[in-house]
Amino acid sequence: MKTTWNLGLLYKSHDDPQIEKDMKAVERAYAAFEKKYRTDRGYLKSETKLVEALRDYESLFNDPAPAKGYMYFSFIQDLDASDSVARAKRTQILERLQKNDNRTVFFELALAKIPAAAQKKLLKSKRLAPFRYFLKNVFERAKHDLSEPEEKILGLKRIPAYEQWVVGTEKLLNRLTIDLGDKKLPIFEALSKVHDSPLKERRELHEKCMKALESISEVAESEINAIVGDKKIGDELRGFKEPYDQTILGYQNDRKSVLALVDAVTDSFGISHRFYELKAKLLKLPSLEYSDRAVGIGENLREVPFEEAVATLRRVFGSVDERYLSILDGYLEKGQIDVYPRVGKTGGAYCSGNIGMPTYVLLNYTKAFDQVMTFAHEMGHAIHTEMSKPLMPLYQHYSTSTAEVASTLFESFVFESVFETLSDEEKVVALHKRINDDIQTIFRQIACFNFEADLHRAIREKGEISKDEIRSLMNEHMSAYLGPAVRMKDIDGNFFVQWSHIRRFFYVYSYAFGQLISKALYAEYKKDKGFLGKINRFLSAGGTDSPENIFKSIGIDVTKPDFWKKGLRSIEKDIERLEKLTKNR
Ligand SMILES: [Zn+2]
Structure with a gap:
């Protein structure tokens, strides 16, 4: 058994001549593809030529793998951040890879420009069947593409309209420190320490963190208004109706199933309320504060070599x-x-x-x-x-x-x-931790989704909103999933200043989506071991179809709210199990 990486499976050393040989081969392949297809666009008119072009296109990805050298040096870097030779080589390769990619961007753009009626015909073609899902995605995305000059302008303003704002807040955050005893802790370290500290210390530390965040909340206010406003402009130009539509399309999900998920979880916030009531009881507290929400109960579990x-x-x-x-x-x-x-x-x-x-x-x-x-x-x-x-x-x-x-x-x-192998005491600690993680992955992320939806709507309607409004919106949505056992203070809403998820618009739903489907698969398997065949079909399906269709093909319809309710019910059952295990406390 080896416990360290053998990167020799990729290359022998930093100076292995094979690295350059492979890079050259990749560059030759990309250049040949560009030469063959950039000017001669016969593949847009002939199915036979299109099949050939698609086969050539996909062979670019693995023969040899373009990213192999890049990954080799990335892995070396991840094992040893001080290896500056690897860092330099990785940067060099990355530049070459970007040039390579630029050689082939024209191809998907050209496919996207095929007129709608012809696209429909191509999607029905038998000969193109293996490429159907790939083409469907290219065509779907293209509906929201703008003209080339417009795309160019949007691309150019991405940095000043979005990135520099986000980075600006990050810079302030990275300079923010919290006094703890005679030490100064960076804000992110202090925030992560909150959940591991005893009651008095964690509440004080949390309060200090929220005050520190408040001190830079004016900048975050401008940042959020700017990037959400910028997104509104982009969505209007591209024809995305709702603020979350672009994210859902990007993850190849179906809007109906995502909204069914959001509704089912929101309707079931009572489950997480029940958990926090139990947590307050187990911590022997009359009520919880925001800083208590993720804290563990009891001693850590035994060590496992x-x-x-x-x-x-x-x-x-x-x-x-x-x-x-x-x-x-x-x-x-x-x-x-x-x-x-x-x-x-x-x-x-x-x-x-x-x-x-x-x-x-x-x-x-x-x-x-x-x-x-x-x-x-x-x-x-x-x-x-x-x-x-x-x-x-x-x-x-x-x-x-x-x-x-x-x-x-x-x-x-x-x-x-x-x-099953744990002692009763260990079972309580482990089960509490597992439910706590589920609540954070499912209920907290969907509460965040709802917060984002309201935030975007408010800014779309009013033009801009104040930091106080953002703060109270955040508290409203956090309270909604935490329930009456957790008392929120106004100051807690400053959490928005540093919550990086909300800067990656709506991606939080993907956590809840994955976690609940996996619970459903596990429940089916527990009922009937024969379900394993279907689990394996999912595991071997890669990205051959949309997540919805992949699950549908094994009998799971995620577009129905009932499906999500079943998964949520399994968390409720875990809470009941924990209530039973701790009823004499
Ligand atoms: Zn993961």
């Missing part, structure tokens, strides 16, 4: 499907998982899968119990990636909103199996 985590995952994966086990074993054998934290190694955990090259998983494994779940989560992404590899290159990438279905499904497999 990595060898034990591996044994657990091997046992669970093996009992579900031998294929999962053999993927895990292969990763451990070949050195595709980098396990432990080290000085200079990047934080957090991820799985990085790319077309035409091996997938790598990065962990920062300390022996804390939730690290086992993180390991299971990243392996879920890895298994999804491996099982989608036999697909044609155009479809190996999956949508953001299906990615989290796979990862959290594998968390469920492992959680349920480990849970």
Whole structure:
């Protein structure tokens, strides 16, 4: 078993001559594609020529993989931030890749310009069937494209109208510090410390953080008004009706299913109210404050060495499907998982899968119990990636909103199996933590979606709104999901100043979307082990169709509110389980 990455699966060293050979081959392939198709647009008129062009286009992605050298140096960087040679080489490659991409941008633009009637015919063609979903996406996106000069202007003003505003607030945030004893903590460190501190300290620390945020809230007020106003202009020009439509299209989702999700979760805020009432009881507090919402109960769970985590995952994966086990074993054998934290190694955990090259998983494994779940989560992404590899290159990438279905499904497999082995006290702590995470992933994110929708509407109607209005809007929506057990103070609304999610307009729904579908898949599997075949069909479907259609093909209709209600009911059941386990406290 290897616990460090073997990047030799990509290249031998920084100076491996193969890196330059591959880059040259990629550049030749892109140049040849441009030469063949930029001026001779016969493929816009002949189906035979279009099939050939699409085959040529997709072969650009894996033969050799354009991003291989870039990823190689990125991985080296992630293991050792001080490797400046790798950083320089990565930047050089990135510049070359951007030039490459510019050579082929014309192709999708040309396809998008095919007249609507001809597009319809192409989508029905038998010969083009393998490319149907790809073409459908290109055509859908094109409906919202503007003329070339207009696109150019919008592209040019993106930086002053959006990015420089967001970066400006970030700069102020990064300079903001909180006095704690004789230390000065950066604001983000202080905010993350709140949930791990004892009652008195966390409430004081939270108050200090909110005051510090208030001190720069005037800038954030201008920033939010500017970027939301800029989005309004773009949406009007591009013909997006609602402020969330562009995001939904980008994730290849269906508006009906996303709105059904938002409605179902909003209607079920009572479930999260019930959780916070129970949490107040378990913390022995008459009521909670905003700073208490994510705090844990009881002692941390026992330590789990990595060898034990591996044994657990091997046992669970093996009992579900031998294929999962053999993927895990292969990763451990070949050195595709980098396990432990080290000085200079990047934080957090991820799985990085790319077309035409091996997938790598990065962990920062300390022996804390939730690290086992993180390991299971990243392996879920890895298994999804491996099982989608036999697909044609155009479809190996999956949508953001299906990615989290796979990862959290594998968390469920492992959680349920480990849970049974815990002592009663450990069960209480683990179950509380799991529900707490579900509430944050589902209810909090949808409350944020509702907040964003109101924020955008208010700015669209009134032209601009004040920081006090933004603050009270935020409090209103946070209160809606937290319920009567949590008393909000005016000052809490300053949270908006630093909430980065709201600057990535409406993407928060994708968390709730993934988490609830994965709960439904797990519930089906628990009822009937034969459902595994359908789970595997989803895991091998990559991005061959929209998330809605992929799930529909295995009997799950996410456009119906009832579907979402079922998933929410499973969280309620977990709360009932926790109530039972703690009824004598
Ligand atoms: Zn993930």
